[in-house]
Amino acid sequence: MKNSKILYIVGITLVATLGGLLFGYDTAVISGAESSLQTYFAESLGLSSFVHGLTVSSALIGCIIGGLLSGYFSSKIGRKYTLIVAAFLFLISALGSAYPEFLFFTPGEPSIALLATFNFYRIIGGIGVGLASAVAPMYIGEIAPPNLRGRLVSLNQFAIIFGMLVVYFVNWGIARGETMEWLNEIGWRYMFASETIPAFLFFLLLLFVPETPRYLVSQHKEDKAMGILLKTYDATMAKATLYEIKNSFDNKKEKLFVYGKGIIFIGILLSVFQQFVGINVALYYAPRIFESMGAARDASLFQTIVMGLVNVIFTIIAIVTVDKVGRKPLLIIGSIGMAIGMFGVAGLALFEQIGIATLVFIIIYTASFMMSWGPVVWVLLSEIFPNKIRGQALAIAVAFQWAANYFVSSTYPAMMEVSGAMTYGIYGIMSILSGLFVWKFIPETKGKSLEELEILLKKSQGVKNEVVEKAI
Template sequence: MNDAKKSKTYLFSIVMVAVLGGLLFGYDTAVISGAEKGLQAFFMGADDFVYTDTWHGITSSSALLGCIIGSAISGCLASRYGRKQSLFLAGIMFFLSALGSYYPEFLFFSYGEPSYSLLLAFNFYRILGGVGVGLASALCPMYIAEVAPSNIRGTLVSWNQFAIIFGQLVVYFVNFIILGDNVNPVVEVVEGVNKVINPDAAAWAIETGWRQMFVSEAVPAGLFTILILFVPKTPRYLVMSGHDEEALTVLTKINGRERAKQILADIKGTVQTKTERLFTYGWLVIFIGIMLSVFQQAVGINAVLYFAPRIFESMNIGNPMVQTVFMGVVNILFTLLAVFTVEKLGRKPLLICGSIGMAVGALGVAFSNLATGISPLIPVISIMIYSASFMFSWGPICWVLISEIFPNTVRGTAVAIAVAFQWIFNFIVSSTFLPMYNMSAGDMGEKFGHIFVYGLYGVICIIAAVFVWKLVPETKGKTLEDMTRLWKNRQEQNK
């Protein structure tokens, strides 16, 4: 009994360290939601260039460029240096990004004087943090999947998504506390040009608030960087590196001696070489992994998460920061729903139900803007339905599938490619949201943009449901080696 308890304690302790990387993922990507309005007003004060909505969309999303880079190189780093060392590198990048985003003037510029060059420096630090996010987004679920027993793998990988959403909720609270009684600036278009309305009232948010929001990430980033040094390398990486005895030691601590020997033999049976060619098991598995990532972002969720206060403000119902925090709480609760049902209901049913729920929510917001005399509560509730549906489906389940669907010998490279596509589409969605959201047309004014963008996301959600139904295999209860055999058999049948 004591051995079993010790085994679970060991497993859960190393998983908790890994999911801290997920928390940083959520923290880093959502911190912009509270800081973006102060940041926008700050750079609008520059004399050497005009800070337009397009510039602001790029700056708000610049970390995603780093995410693309980080996820793209994650496979190479994971295969060459291991999952653990690569996560340590990600932690250092998180930490440096937090400090640099707080003080982008470091060494080269005068404090508090916005300019085009300072904008580039700020974006450099945000991209650096994005590289860390990209690495963590690919490697944290991969690490958890490679140490977890098959019967609880989906649950443990889902905890990584819980950590992402919890990180977003934490930063919503932190931003709310930092802003305190101060007010965010109001930016309006005056004679075709963005203007800050009454900048004196929002002076603290423009000069200091956004800086404190970014630097707050240094605390969890430093903690993660230290703790990751104490977790083991994954058994599957150790076997691929020729360290069978060390792999057996880790497996024994998690599964017990006899089960560990069986798992080790199974791993060795599917890992003849350290890597194989990407399409050794056919193109379909790679296509499905990529499209899972594409749909997770194309449904538009991160546009809502990054610009939540701005969206709620446009609905004219209460304090937008309070509503953002409330949405974060709802997101947490529905992510827990996935954590506790993924091994019972399976991956596909959750994805399909979530897609339908998101479509209902997104089309509800579009309809609210199209109709007249609708209560402002309707679009708020619709946004909550849309967000909650994502949180029990595409949020956690996409990561679960990406971490377990690929064969062992191509997993590092395949996950890197799939996650890179995820961040590419995250950037596309996030950088185009504001221009589309603010589109005007005839008598409808800006409502046209609101209808268009949510109608588009709703249609994509429906397409995503059909994709999952037709093409995605169910992985519930299967070992990673079972998935290797599944794709190998399909490849042989197609020859």
């Protein structure tokens, strides 16, 4: 493949991964602000830790909605314009979360209505996250050649983690040297407002990227699809790829479960396990975990930067190895590492030995996740669903993922009040179960085109058509 074609593919992939960056930025910005939000809203209004947990996790309600809507939008208006809608929602959420008093409330006077308004803006951003989390990897997967697809889709996870790292730096920079009073009154607003910069950049750059060839073919725009394929393949490969895509979009409209319920179930369980291992507890509540180890507020935010750097390094490892080692081995190795990390934290919590060893086990846990379940699940979700049902199936899987995320994140504070050892032990058990699930049910997908995977899937499900018969 010519360097110019590779640069073109990488260029449009990087634009799409800004959706991932905003995904990470929006979900992790709360880590620096959650303590101040508890003081500003929950404590001043006499609300429980459960209500605070719901506030911290409120964006996830929007993520569930956005995940469910992603299938409809990506099928009706296309992958590109769905991402544009997501960018607009990110922008509105950043401004509204930073200044929820706009038009209707007096600044500095918290109330139940103001808390509800803040959560509304966070939910708006969550819808953007839900849309981007489903459609960005779908977009990249449909643009990328088979030999690069694993690495390019993994770049979206890198962008998610990089977005988290950026916001860790931003939160730390805002908090550094400031009093807790200032942070609780003003500083948290700056944290949310900072998201307007990447949101606007994402919106602007999306205007210059193409739609995916597979969506264009689904809309009977083969000439436009061929134009995009010629920019990513040589002429012979472009024609062959267009032929494969057109065959996958025959005139017969297929229902969601025509390939069997098994493939949908696998996508759902991949998504649910990715959350039930407890990763977003480590990401959302990282500063508070480090504070429990005795760190000062700004020091705890700095420790999240260290964790973020480790996450970036191990995500790069996944990007480099996913098309060489394969998807399945990485997931199993990651499950083992996550179990070691979480059981280590659980053991230390049981004996109340919270200290530097806790940080070490958290880093083992997050590093294991970032080199496996973080990027590889998104790669698999972009690959395993056939062209004609990809939008619908991915929407279901992503909606389940965000529902599981919401459940885990919102229940964490209450669970910790019962027992920290129990809480982290449960996440360790889930890590073991995730590895067993992959070992038993997940096929290897590296090196195959989306259409080749579809043929194999149809064959395995016993669904026959002319293309399958010819391929077999």
